[in-house]
Amino acid sequence: MTETGEDPLDAAVAAENPAEEASGLKGLLGRHAVDTRPLRIPDYRRILVGQGTSFIGSMLTQVAVPVQIWALTQSTLYVGFVGLAGLVPIVVFGLYGGAIADAVDRRLLYLWSSVGGWVVTLALLAQTLLDIRNVWLILALVFVQSAMFAVASSARGAIIPRLVPVDLVPAANTLNFTVGNVGQVAGPLVAGLLLVLPNGFALAYAADALLFTAALYSVLRLPAIPPQGEVQRPDWRAVASGLRFIAVRPVLVMSFAVDIAAMVLAMPRSLFPAVADVRFGGQVGPLYAAIAIGAVLAGVSSGWIGRVRRQGRALTLAIVGWGAAVAVSGLVGQLWLVVALLALAGAFDLVSAVYRQTILQTYAPDEMRGRMQGVFIAVVAGGPRLGDVRAGATAAVTSPTFSWVAGGIACMAVVLAGGLLVRSFWRYDTSRDLPAVTG
Numbered sequence: 218m219t220e221t222g223e224d225p226l227d228a229a230v231a232a233e234n235p236a237e238e239a240s241g242l243k244g245l246l247g248r249h250a251v252d253t254r255p256l257r258i259p260d261y262r263r264i265l266v267g268q269g270t271s272f273i274g275s276m277l278t279q280v281a282v283p284v285q286i287w288a289l290t291q292s293t294l295y296v297g298f299v300g301l302a303g304l305v306p307i308v309v310f311g312l313y314g315g316a317i318a319d320a321v322d323r324r325l326l327y328l329w330s331s332v333g334g335w336v337v338t339l340a341l342l343a344q345t346l347l348d349i350r351n352v353w354l355i356l357a358l359v360f361v362q363s364a365m366f367a368v369a370s371s372a373r374g375a376i377i378p379r380l381v382p383v384d385l386v387p388a389a390n391t392l393n394f395t396v397g398n399v400g401q402v403a404g405p406l407v408a409g410l411l412l413v414l415p416n417g418f419a420l421a422y423a424a425d426a427l428l429f430t431a432a433l434y435s436v437l438r439l440p441a442i443p444p445q446g447e448v449q450r451p452d453w454r455a456v457a458s459g460l461r462f463i464a465v466r467p468v469l470v471m472s473f474a475v476d477i478a479a480m481v482l483a484m485p486r487s488l489f490p491a492v493a494d495v496r497f498g499g500q501v502g503p504l505y506a507a508i509a510i511g512a513v514l515a516g517v518s519s520g521w522i523g524r525v526r527r528q529g530r531a532l533t534l535a536i537v538g539w540g541a542a543v544a545v546s547g548l549v550g551q552l553w554l555v556v557a558l559l560a561l562a563g564a565f566d567l568v569s570a571v572y573r574q575t576i577l578q579t580y581a582p583d584e585m586r587g588r589m590q591g592v593f594i595a596v597v598a599g600g601p602r603l604g605d606v607r608a609g610a611t612a613a614v615t616s617p618t619f620s621w622v623a624g625g626i627a628c629m630a631v632v633l634a635g636g637l638l639v640r641s642f643w644r645y646d647t648s649r650d651l652p653a654v655t656g
Contacts, residue, residue, distance in 0.1 A: 252388035267435030274428030276404020297609020300602035306364035314368030315591015334365035342422035374590035395516025401509030409502020459588030471642035480600030483628035487605035511563025529645035533636030538565035544625025
């Protein structure tokens with residue numbers, strides 16, 4: 218900040234573009250609209266298209282699996298087991314996949330792990346068409362698919378800083394999360410339409426497989442991305458080295474800790490089938506889409522995100538907002554209002570996700586980025602699955618409403634306390650504290 222309290226970047230923008238600054242609404246929109254500069258880079262554009270396409274399909278499966286298990290068991294606990302089935306492989310293969318991504322061509326790793334996930338989707342389709350009706354088989358397939366997802370995501374996250382300059386990393390991450398959330402809006406809404414049709418589960422899995430086939434083409438068009446710097450053999454010693462890198466940096470530790478608290482304590486996803494069945498006549502699609510709707514709206518008005526320097530404080534407050542919106546949404550009885558509040562939670566989540574990813578990528582040198590992304594995936598994807606287990610188990614012994622609301626309140630308390638206690642995180646300022654390892 219300047220002595221007058223003005224952000225230096227805003228002052229620079231005003232100095233360079235006085236006409237735009239003075240143009241009122243036009244200037245406001247220009248400063249807050251999503252930053253699309255990374256789209257000028259063809260390789261980044263390809264990976265973004267591939268991610269967006271695959272997210273639509275993967276959300277069809279992510280909705281179909283818990284709804285299918287609910288239809289087979291009528292048990293929130295079994296629906297929560299979907300999260301548990303995905304948790305272990307995401308943690309293990311996220312960490313190990315990140316070490317591999319630091320030692321091999323990241324494009325090839327991304328490609329073959331994506332092919333593995335596509336094959337599992339075909340297996341989910343086959344078990345549905347054969348009417349096997351075996352919950353444990355479905356959970357086993359979720360286990361394998363989660364492992365493939367973890368490896369692919371570790372590789373993809375480590376690729377981004379190689380495609381765009383460091384000053385565009387926040388904008389690139391915002392576009393990634395926004396496009397992904399468009400898929401998370403479209404996917405559940407389409408799934409909601411498909412699942413009420415005859416053979417709805419088969420239709421959802423088939424659509425996922427088809428969309429994933431199209432997404433694989435964009436991966437093939439990426440250039441080779443071999444490792445840079447010192448290459449360490451991809452074993453568990455390499456994983457331990459990455460964990461030590463994080464452990465001695467409180468800013469990184471806290472960026473993971475607040476996300477774990479947000480997802481484990483305040484993710485109500487596994488409660489959606491039961492709540493929709495009881496309150497909203499089975500209309501589960503809008504609930505699954507709501508968080509992503511808010512994230513998309515936040516993404517298209519996200520031009521300000523890259524100008525925030527105190528990212529630790531911004532991350533903390535965004536997650537507190539997430540917890541508050543989730544808690545209130547569990548108390549209301551109108552579907553439209555639940556969707557609106559979950560959308561607000563999703564807007565907070567988009568902001569927090571961009572800062573978490575940006576902090577991680579800008580702290581790590583290239584030879585560490587695969588492992589950093591492995592930990593990121595283990596936390597970001599594993600946390601919600603552990604949250605599914607927590608929410609489902611709590612609801613089984615209390616009620617879905619209690620599980621939903623209490624989780625949001627607990628998230629607010631834990632994250633705010635943690636953010637205030639770790640002063641280096643609360644005061645983290647990218648204009649002052651960014652390590653000189655971002656090349």
